[in-house]
Amino acid sequence: MASSTVRPDNEGHDIAARLLLSAARLSYDPAAEVDWDTPLDKEFHGQSPEWNSLYGTSYWNEMSEEQRKELTRQESASVASTGIWFEMILQQMVLRDMYAKDPTDPRFQWALTEIADECRHSIMFARGAQKLGAPAYRPKRAVLELGRAFKTVGFGEAAYAGILVAEEVLDVMQRDWMRDERVVPFVRTINNIHVVEESRHMKFARDETLRRLEHAGRARRGFHALVVAIASYYIVTSLVSPDVYVKAGLDPVRARREAAANEHYKAQMRASCAGLMEFLATARLLTRPALFFYKRANLI
Template sequence: MATVEARPDRQAVAQRLLDSSSELSYDPATEVDWETPLDPAHHGMSPEWCTLYGTAYWAEMSPEQQRELTRQESASVASTGIWFEMILQQMILRDFYGKDPTDPAFQWALTEIADECRHSIMFARGAAKLGAPAYRPNRVVIELGRLFKTVAVGEAAYASILVAEEVLDVMQRDWMRDDRVAPFVRTINNIHVVEESRHMKFAREETKERLEGAGWLRRQINALVVSIVSYYIVTSMVGKKVYANAGLDVDRAVREAKANQHHKSMMRSSCAGLMEFLNSAGLLTKAATWFYQRANLI
């Protein structure tokens, strides 16, 4: 009975998201200033979000080095976003394959995929304009992602989507309001924040609906899956190559970044609302918490 009653609400949410999308959406090809050359006086992200901010190494760096590092890290975060957005699109397409196309939820799913396609192109062009190479997760993580996008279903898929979107959302809300950040990056962040707010609403609704009637064992398994996926997403955002391309001592940079309590605190505080939702959904188990702690999300 609970599932039957929930469906009209789900359709209503999907219709509201469709209406919102028709009223407020962006075309990055025309909204972002792609023509003006990059001003090296700007950062690529708010410095406080940099993995080395607050360390001894950061204090020794020149302002030019600091700005270059933030640009490389911003491009790396964008590249990780592209990687997961491609996983997201495939999971949603597989989930809605063969379902009723007149259902607003079906139509919203296609709208979200269209958004993500534009976002991925936008991130790719933004990373290139920041003067960064093509950053990618390591081969093991790429192959794990290939497996996940093939087999993930229900709440495991949608809760993982939510984690990736929420972590990026909090960062980018800071970056888009920061005058120190390159204007075109701020525009990219603003577009992503506005449109991803709808995606996160849908992911939350889908997660809750798929969990209705789920037993203890199913929640335990999926909570663990989501936490492992979250760990690999977060730990893939900034890799060693970022430090090398910023002209830093890679071993020292990696060592100080791993010990950086400021950055860990930023990540934990940004995920407070997300963890509250996962807990309310029964997806914050003891085993899952271990992985979130390892990723500095809790």
């Protein structure tokens, strides 16, 4: 198992150099690519209904089609807002990791390219949520403060494993949304841009995580395994703000109760994280304390 984590230093350079070339060939400008001008067509969903937190519940079955569409639009905006929150954390961690490093190193240049991508993505998500008619959904105050702690105590592999956690969870659901003709076209475009560009981020994050862990001792590996697992728990449990139910005109108490017991949604989340969990196992980051949080978040 340990040998699988070996990553020669020149291999990391080569991967970063290839990613820089890929970004030069295929990157998007959301300001030009996304149709921001066409008014929102409320005949469309904001996400694939099967990814909604209430899909398959008795409450979902009682809702009108108009209510379902409104709820999917609000949940799509909530996911986008959570993405902005965590991308801002990751940008700070990566920038700090690259502080005073060799600027001629392709890894340094790729890190700045990735940060630039994330800035564009955050603006894109913000404009998308606004167009969906959503308020500024934010995680709970306690979670916001835990985010401050995470970006302070996490370093090295925690930054890159954190990127994987945030992006791989979104990747599977957004691949479904971008192909789904029931989803409003501008959201499909946003998801397509994010999926294409984040695939490069995830490649770099996997390689950096393994490279940073190559010589990590048991204590360091265990510490970061737990830090990343706790971050995962709060990311996933913050994707759907309870306020979306109020905005969609639902009974928030009943909606939260049924969402919490929704086995279909839990199964969707576990499926979306199958690849992530396999990677974390390879990196020996699925320690017993970490598994506790992944199970609580229904990721495994």
